[in-house]
Amino acid sequence: MSSDPRAEWRDWHERRVAAVSAPHGPLSLTGTYWLADHPEGRIPAVPGTWRESGDHVLLRATAADGVTVDGAPLTGDVRLTADHAPIDRSRVAAGERRLVVLRREGLWAVRDFDPAAPARRAFRGIEATPYDARWVVPGAYRPYAAERTVRVENADGRERGLGLAGELTFTLRGAEHTLHVAVEGDGSLWAVLADATSGKGSYRFRFLRPGTPDADGRVTVDLNRLLLPPCAFAEHFICPFPPPGNTLPVPLAAGERNVLSG
Secondary structure (H helix, E strand, C coil), X not given: CCCXXXXXXXXXXXXXXXXXXXXXXXXXXXXXXXHHHCCCCCECCECCEEEEEXXXXXXXXXXXXXXXXXXXXXXXXXXXXXXXXXXHHCCEEECCEEEEEXXXXXXXXXEEECCCCHHHHHEEEXXXXXXXXXXXXXXXXXXXXXXXXXXXXXXXXXXXXEEEEEEEEEEECCEEEEEEEEECCCCCEEEEEECCCECCCECCCEEEEEECCCCCCEEEEEHHHCECCHHHCCCCCCCECCCCXXXXXXXXXXXXXXXXXX
16 A cells, blocks of 8 residues: 555654654753853752763752752762753753753753743644645765864854765756755754745744665655754754755745744
8 A cells, every 4th residue: 555645744743743842842941051151050040050070060959959860869969961861851850840961062051941831831833834745856965075064153143063974966846956964873864954935934944854865875855844943942942053055045835834832
C-alpha cells in the first residue's frame, strides 16, 4: 500500500505542535542566564548559587532552595557539566521547573524551563502551509574538503561560530539554489535559511532538516517541513542567524510560518 504524503505531513505537524507545547518544550523556556553576567553566583528567580569552576559549574543549595539533583534534595555543593539529556530528564529541578546547564564557546549558562511559562499558556498552535508536492525536490550534498566555521549573529545579539560541513544544491521552478549546511551527529543535514517571505509572512529565518544523504550525496529536500527555530517560541534561545549565502531570493511559502498565540 502506497503512503499518503499529505497524511504523513499532517501527522508530522501534529507531533510538532505536541512537542513544542509539552510541559518542558521550547515554549517553557523563561530565561538563559550566562554565569559571566552573574559573578556573585546569584541568578534572579533561580534558586541556589551558581559559579563557574573550570570545566564544571558549581551549584550550592540549601534546603530552603528546594533544589533536587538526580531526584534527590540538594543540601550543599554539586559539580555539574553541560546537560545533554532531554529537558524533562535534566539533572537539576526546582519543583516542576528544570534548570539546565549549557556551555557555548567556553561560557557557561543556566536555562530555566518552567511549565507555567506565559508563552506556553498563550500558545494557540503553529501556522503552517498545507502539504504541496511541488515543494519536494531532489537535492545533492557536496562536503567541503574540511569543515568550516563562520561567525554569525545569534538571536540574543551575540556573534558565535557556526560549523558548516558542505553545500546542498537543489532546483526550484527551474532555478538552482545552494545552501551551506551542517552535518549532525547522526549524519543528517541541517541548514539555517531565510527567503523572500522571511519577516513578511514567515518568521525571520527557519531551519531545514532534509535527512541523511546516500553514498552519492543524494537527499530529498522537502520544504513542506521547514521548521520554526526555537527562538520563535521563546526569545531566550540563542539560535544562529543564516550564514552568508543562505538567504534565498525566492519565496518559500511552505512549511511552518509563524507561532500562533493569544
